[in-house]
Amino acid sequence: MKGRARSARRGFSLVELLCVLLVLCAVAGATAVTFRGADERRIVRDEAEELRAWLSSRMAQAARESAEFKLIIDADKTTQELGFTIEWYGGPRDLETETYAPGRAAIERDSLANEHTFDGEWFTLTPAASFIIRSRRERDIAALVTVSGVGYVDVKETLKEQ
Incomplete structure (x- = not known):
């Protein structure tokens, strides 16, 4: 009888295997949610840094050329997501336009103004502006x-809900 009892306990029962699988699935799910949130934060941070760099470089260019530009906020008619158009005044790019469209994150307006004017001689933007860069998946x-x-x-990576 001893030999028979030993051979019966060599493997795991179906219930034990299911319990282990359940625990592994729970850990995998929690890990996936954590990494997804980190990925979305990286996407938002990258988009915010890209917009900051784009605006900074255009302002530096306007200052070098003693030019002005108008920053016009454009809203996509179907998605209502924001983009930007710059109209140059003065300097070698007089009356040229260029656009900025968001990549993987959405841009929202944090102010009421639709247009902002940058003066390269005085290095001022009127009125000042704020834009919210938001994840399209996790708002x-x-x-x-x-x-x-x-x-x-400037870019602030954390935004408290108002």
């Missing part, structure tokens, strides 16, 4: 890009 993941009246562009 609570966002960053704030602010352009002060004195032409300083």
Whole structure:
């Protein structure tokens, strides 16, 4: 009888295997949610940094050329997502336009103005502007890009809901 009892206990029961699989699935699910949130935060941060760099470079260019530009906020008619058009005044790019469209994150307006004017001679933006960069998948993941009246562009990676 001893030999028979030993051979019966060599493997795991179906219930034990199912319990282990359940625990592994729970751990895998929690890990996937954690990494997805980190990925979305990276996407938002990258988009915010890209917009900051784009605005900073255009302001530096306007200052070098003693030019002005008008930053016009465009809304896509179907998605209502924001993009930007710059109209140059003065300097070698006089009356040229260029656009900025968001990549993998959405841009929302944080102010009421539809147009902002940057003066390259005084290095000022009127009125100052703030834009919310938000994840398209997880709306609570966002960053704030602010352009002060004195032409300083900053990114805050955390945004508290208002």
